[in-house]
Amino acid sequence: MTKRSVFLSLLLWLVSLSYAQTVYDVxxxxxxxxxxxxxxxxxxxxxxxxxAEGGGRVLFPRNHTFLTxxxxxxxxxxxxxxxxxxxxxxxxxxxYQLSAFGENRxxxxxxxxxxxxxxxxxxxxxxxxxxxxxFMGAELEDSYELKPLADQTFDPRPHVLTLTAVKNLTxxxxxxxEGAYWTVHxxxxxxxxxxxxxxxxxxxxxxxxxxxxxxxxxxxIANCHITSGDDCxxxxxxxxxxxxxxxxxxxxxxxxxxxxxxxxxxxxENMDSIYNVVFDxxxxxxxxxxxxxxxxxxxxxxxxxxxxIQLDCRLWSDVWWGKAEPIxxxxxxxxxxxxxxxxxxxxxxxxxxxCGEVSRIRFNNITATSENCCFIGGDVPGKVKDIYFNNVRVxxxxxLSPLTTHHLIDKRPCKGEGFITVSAKELENAKxxxxxxxxxxxxx
Numbered sequence: 015m016t017k018r019s020v021f022l023s024l025l026l027w028l029v030s031l032s033y034a035q036t037v038y039d040v041x042x043x044x045x046x047x048x049x050x051x052x053x054x055x056x057x058x059x060x061x062x063x064x065x066a067e068g069g070g071r072v073l074f075p076r077n078h079t080f081l082t083x084x085x086x087x088x089x090x091x092x093x094x095x096x097x098x099x100x101x102x103x104x105x106x107x108x109x110y111q112l113s114a115f116g117e118n119r120x121x122x123x124x125x126x127x128x129x130x131x132x133x134x135x136x137x138x139x140x141x142x143x144x145x146x147x148x149f150m151g152a153e154l155e156d157s158y159e160l161k162p163l164a165d166q167t168f169d170p171r172p173h174v175l176t177l178t179a180v181k182n183l184t185x186x187x188x189x190x191x192e193g194a195y196w197t198v199h200x201x202x203x204x205x206x207x208x209x210x211x212x213x214x215x216x217x218x219x220x221x222x223x224x225x226x227x228x229x230x231x232x233x234x235i236a237n238c239h240i241t242s243g244d245d246c247x248x249x250x251x252x253x254x255x256x257x258x259x260x261x262x263x264x265x266x267x268x269x270x271x272x273x274x275x276x277x278x279x280x281x282x283e284n285m286d287s288i289y290n291v292v293f294d295x296x297x298x299x300x301x302x303x304x305x306x307x308x309x310x311x312x313x314x315x316x317x318x319x320x321x322x323i324q325l326d327c328r329l330w331s332d333v334w335w336g337k338a339e340p341i342x343x344x345x346x347x348x349x350x351x352x353x354x355x356x357x358x359x360x361x362x363x364x365x366x367x368x369c370g371e372v373s374r375i376r377f378n379n380i381t382a383t384s385e386n387c388c389f390i391g392g393d394v395p396g397k398v399k400d401i402y403f404n405n406v407r408v409x410x411x412x413x414l415s416p417l418t419t420h421h422l423i424d425k426r427p428c429k430g431e432g433f434i435t436v437s438a439k440e441l442e443n444a445k446x447x448x449x450x451x452x453x454x455x456x457x458x
Contacts, residue, residue, distance in 0.1 A: 035092070036070030038063060040080065047078030052104050054083040064091050069133065074099040074140060083109040084172075087128040087136075095140025095188060101126075103194070105148035107170040114173040114199070115254045118358045122195040122221075125172035128180055135184040136175075144174045144193035146219050156274065157218045157243070157333045171195040171221075177203055179258070186210055196223040197242070202258030203230040213240045217274050220333065223248055224271075229258035229286065235266045243334075245279040246271040246301075247293075251286035251313055253358050260287040269296045274334045276303040277325070282348070282427060284313035284370070285361075291318045298325035303336030303424075304382060307372055309345040310427055312361075314370040320377050327384040337424040337433075340382035340408055343390045343453070345369045345397045346428035369393060373400045380406045387441050389423045389434075391451035398453040406446050406457075410438075423449060 041047060043063070044056035057072075057080065064070045069090025074080060076096040083104045087093065095101060103125050110123035126142070128134055136142075149171045151159035163169060171194040177183060183206040190197055191214040198213065200206055208225065215222040222243040227233050228250050240246040247269070249261050271277045277298040280288055298304050304325040309315050320341075327338040336342070348359055348367040360367045372392070380403075388408060392398035421441070423434040434451065441447040446457065 036064070036067070037073050038070055039073045039075060041075060041078070045080055047075075047080045049079035049081055049102065051081060052083055053080045054085060057082055057085055061085070061088055061091055065089055074101060074138070084112060084124055085126050087126060087131060087134055089131045090133045092135040092137060095138035095142070097139035099138070099140035100143050101141070102143040103145040103172055103174070105145050107149065110170050110172045114176050114196070115252070115358075118254050120167045120169055122169050122171045122173050124176050125174055127176040127178070129178045130180070132181045134177070134180055134182070135186070136188060137184070137186045138188055141189045141191060142174065143191055144172070144197065146192040146194040146216055146222065149194035150219060153218065156331050157220055160220060173197070173199055175199065177201065179203065181205060183207070189214065192216055193222050194219065195221050196226055198225045199228060200226065200230045200233065201228045201255050204232055206230065206233045208235045208238065210237045213238060213242070215242045217241060217243050217272070219243045226250065227261060227264055228252050229255050229261055231261065231263050233264045236268050238269045240269060240271045242273050244273065244275045246273045246277045248279045249288050249291065250281060250283045251288065252283045253285045253361070256285060260289070262288065262290045264291045266293045267295050270299075271296065271301070272299045273301040274330050275301075276306040276308070276336055276342070277301040278304070278320070279306040279308060280315055280318065281306075281308035282310040284309055284315065285311045287314045287316070289314075289316045289318075293320045293323065295322045298323065301325070301327050302330045302334045302338060303327060303342055304340040304384070305377070305380075306336070306339070306342040307344060307375065308342065309369055309372050310348040310367070312368045312370050315372045315375075317374045318376070320380065322379045325380070325382045327382065327386065329385050335424055335426055337422045338384050338386040339389050339423065340384040340386070341377060341380070341388040341406070343372060343375055343398060343401055344425065345372045345392045346425060347393060349427045349429050369397065372398045375400070376402045376404070377406050378404045382408045383411055384408060385410070385412055386421050386423070387436065387447035387449050389449050390453040390455055391425065392453050395452045401453070401455040402458055403446055403455060404458040408447055410441065410447055
């Protein structure tokens with residue numbers, strides 16, 4: 015070997031050392047990984063040390079199941095799960111006491127969470143398991159019952175991953191499954207990438223949202239497979255987090271989704287503005303609703319593009335909102351109610367809500383097979399406008415025999431009647447079967 019080649023080899027070795035990542039194995043911190051022992055304290059020790067020492071990789075080694083209660087993720091930490099490593103939620107409801115919605119304790123608790131962290135990553139070919147069925151009631155035909163709550167203002171079900179005000183976030187390659195409530199919730203996050211994950215929730219678990227983008231910006235979701243009892247991907251602005259401002263500059267590409275509710279949804283919670291959003295090159299199968307804008311608060315939804323999407327919708331039970339509408343664009347005031355989180359549905363001191371404008375929405379190259387028509391509606395003329403359809407094809411089918419004679423459109427949650435009845439005969443010759451209420455659209 016020449017002196018030059020020796021020098022280059024040494025230089026490459028020194029460069030590799032400079033980029034080497036410090037590894038914090040959770041088993042070295044005391045985690046057992048037998049699927050029975052709660053390893054929360056040991057895992058937290060590893061995360062705390064990693065962050066305090068400037069960052070690195072917190073490793074969950076293969077062939078272990080790490081049962082754990084709530085864990086706080088911190089800055090400059092990469093949570094890495096090797097293949098055959100599983101991080102699993104402890105089924106003991108009593109250990110979940112930190113609310114996923116701040117002062118609103120009626121909609122679930124924190125399991126894996128971060129607040130104000132920077133440079134946070136979750137990677138690897140392992141599995142994050144929410145143990146969802148352990149928190150459910152009896153199994154029904156197409157859903158699980160929710161367990162009765164002793165206190166309607168406190169729901170112990172853990173959300174899988176709740177990330178608040180995180181800057182520079184990456185979630186890549188992992189499998190996340192069986193959430194008991196919302197699964198990946200980004201609140202006030204900036205610069206987030208979710209790429210190549212399998213998010214496989216049980217289709218019978220209610221409130222089992224896949225990815226919720228809440229008051230967040232500069233988010234890219236790509237190459238994911240998502241199954242979810244509730245919405246697969248949902249953009250919103252919850253009132254509990256109004257300090258984080260609008261939700262905008264979001265792209266979703268190359269994803270395959272299936273949902274018992276709405277596969278891609280904007281709303282219903284939206285007290286701010288949602289804008290500059292693109293959904294492209296996606297496949298949706300077996301969903302109760304396909305592409306939905308469900309504005310039910312005073313916020314606005316503008317400049318949204320859905321393109322190159324193949325979707326298949328079908329009717330499920332009334333447990334799930336939606337009536338197999340392939341495309342659904344609406345703005346209606348939210349209904350008054352006594353739901354467990356009713357105090358958070360309207361601005362403080364108000365008992366009735368308002369709904370904001372929905373406009374400049376484009377649907378390009380959409381092919382749908384569905385048991386129902388598209389619906390565009392608002393509470394008053396001009397509230398929903400500038401809706402454009404370009405190369406949209408909807409094939410109306412029925413899984414019933416004979417073909418249904420009428421269609422129901424689901425407007426819930428809204429004031430007044432929650433459904434509209436439409437004669438199937440009215441739609442049989444339409445190029446794109448669309449029903450409207452106080453709204454206009456353009457076929458291009």
